[in-house]
Amino acid sequence: MKNMQDLMEHTIQDLYSAENQILEALPQLISKAQSSQLRQAFEQHQRQTEKHVQRLEQVAKQLDIDPDGETCMAMQGLIEEAQDLLDQLDGDEITDAALIGAAQKVEHYEIASYGTARTLAQQAGQDKIADLLQQTLEEEKQTDEKLTEIATTKANQKAVKA
Numbered sequence: 001m002k003n004m005q006d007l008m009e010h011t012i013q014d015l016y017s018a019e020n021q022i023l024e025a026l027p028q029l030i031s032k033a034q035s036s037q038l039r040q041a042f043e044q045h046q047r048q049t050e051k052h053v054q055r056l057e058q059v060a061k062q063l064d065i066d067p068d069g070e071t072c073m074a075m076q077g078l079i080e081e082a083q084d085l086l087d088q089l090d091g092d093e094i095t096d097a098a099l100i101g102a103a104q105k106v107e108h109y110e111i112a113s114y115g116t117a118r119t120l121a122q123q124a125g126q127d128k129i130a131d132l133l134q135q136t137l138e139e140e141k142q143t144d145e146k147l148t149e150i151a152t153t154k155a156n157q158k159a160v161k162a
């Protein structure tokens, strides 16, 4: 990697890998969710994630690169850690709280990466790409806020009672 363009391409490929890993992991999270509110939030995020993958494909096309080519090690680690945690859970009461915590780590990683990629695109004057990345960034932030809302209203209250 030599320049900002290379760095942006790397970031897009990294995100493409991350999003695809999330798509693979989400069915498990959906099946483990205890409350219908959390299950629905994950299902909605699954549909959004499919869109995020498509947007990254559009971005790659604009950049004239292959979106494949990187493995996002951070996402691998986050998902592994989530699976580890889920394996250790005993009892349904804390499951949603744990799922939300794991999902928010994923969201925060994505928010950081999309923010970086968006800024790199802006600085390179690639407004169309910056706009696509910004759209996804907004949706990741909304998901994060929604998870906080669910955590503070339902899941964690249940956990406290347990």
Ligand SMILES: [Fe+2]
Binding pocket: 019, 048, 049, 052, 110, 136, 140
């Ligand atoms: Fe996403």
